[in-house]
Amino acid sequence: MPGAPPAGLLCELGPDGRALGTPAPVRDLAEAIAKYERSASRTVRWVWSSAAEHYPGLLSAGIRIGRCHDVALAEGLLLGREGRSSEPASLDAAWARLQGAPVPAGPARPEGRSAGGQDPLWADGPGAAAADAETTLGALIAVHADQLARIAADQYPARFALLVAAESAGGLAAAEMTFAGMPWRADVHDGLLAEMLGPRPPAAVAGARAAVPRRLAELAAEVCAALGVRSVNLDSPAQLTRALATAGVRVPSTRFSVLREIDHPAIAPLLEYKELSRLHAAHGWTWLDTWVRQGRFRPDYVVGGVVSGRWASRGGGALQIPKVLRRAVVADPGWALVVADAAQLEPRVLAALAGDHAFAQAAAEGDLYQALAGAFGGDRAKAKVALLSAMYGGAGGEAGQLLAVLRRRFPAASGYVEAAARAGEEGRVVRSVLGRTCPPPSAAWRAATEDPGDPEAGRDPGAGRASRARGRFTRNFVVQASAADWALVLLAAVRRRLAELPVSQAGRWHPHAPHLVFFQHDEILVHCPEAMAPSVAATVAEAAAEAGRAVFGDTPVRFPMTTAVVGCYADAK
């Protein structure tokens, strides 16, 4: 019925996922959910097909939920562990697999907001009869029970269960962050653009290209004059390379790092042009018009969108916001931003992962690189290069020597990443600390690297390169993915603890309570009333300690957060 609140079907489940009693129809599903959330006598964990699909609607109705089991996210993790990450992870797909039926086509990688699709819990749309709701609920219960069994069958079931819980909490946090939005001052953004690019050019008339901002036109003219050419499209690497060649400058590419080394009058304006045109194209006035509404930037986050478990985003380049634009991220009047990022997260994660005693001691307090500097002649910069090379697989320049030092002084830590690299080179998979699994090698990779039957035939010349490239990937995966595990547990802990602060109300999305507004790999932003900022900062610190214990157990390694309470994101560091 148009205008009626969505009805639905609820069913309580036992610890093993079996239905307790019969499904109960409710007239107003949102209200029924809120009522469960408010009930003090028990903690509810909602089982649903996906938060990305269902939660935005609940939030719009003013309802916040505490915990869930997100079937799609869980399925993604399980498929990954089973070496089937290319298969679709939706409830429909999982149900089809469980029944041995043809699996509906769908995106293999997780998606954010779904464009449509059936709503298994409150199926009241056209064509969704009550019978369909029952069928869908049955599928949901069966798939969930199957997932619980598959989780329990993991080599480390408790850790994998934590991963599924944290991923599910991430799904909730992502929807809440989109709902709340990141405070964004369009006037400040516009002012920054005008300062750097010149005033906003008039909108393009139909059919014509938009006018180029004044500063970009000036810089392009300077470059042309210095190169002695009439005109060149600086946005075309091919054209630019040719124009540089006519001026006697031969470059292998037009990358910033290549051009920077060249002594020619065209280079300075060219580098400035590249920097500003990038800002204009990616985060200029068009971006502002497209993505900022009523003082908020609301990107879609894609939980688990990166193989390592990091989030991706869709639209607005939410995870690539240029640092200069942080000036536009300003707390509402009377509110503050608590900006917290994990200090030197990845090397600390490696220390905890490897159980390298000497390394872990260095990661116990303070500046990790400084603590390791002693092993590198007291040079902190060398310690940092050595660590980054170990985690990324680089060995250029003096990194090779520094790696040798690292290997001698911290054998367990370097051994950990070396073993991961070997596994990757040999085509095996590796896992994060909580059990997120990297994708298996592609068929093309296997074909390129397999041993030829005839020893005289020799290997494909690209085989070594492909093998080493995968080694670098798995070497980095164990660290990056374990860091993502920690960050996800941190996010879940912050989210839960914020909801326990006095101002919050169970079951309600409270617009005046502190809320997460941004999460970028190892950094979080909380928007909160000014007076609450100190308790929010303390909450984040407690959550970080909790995440360390939950993910790594008993370790001397600490995971300190650098936390700032500011009115503007740009002032955080």
Place this chain on the structure above:
DNA sequence: GGTCGGGGCGCG
């Protein structure tokens, strides 16, 4: 008219 891979660069 559209798609798609590459070059390039923003973030971690």
Place this chain on the structure above:
DNA sequence: AAAGCGCGCCCCGACC
């Protein structure tokens, strides 16, 4: 000797 890890999005240019 040469090369480092993971993304999203812009523009270009080849191609259908």
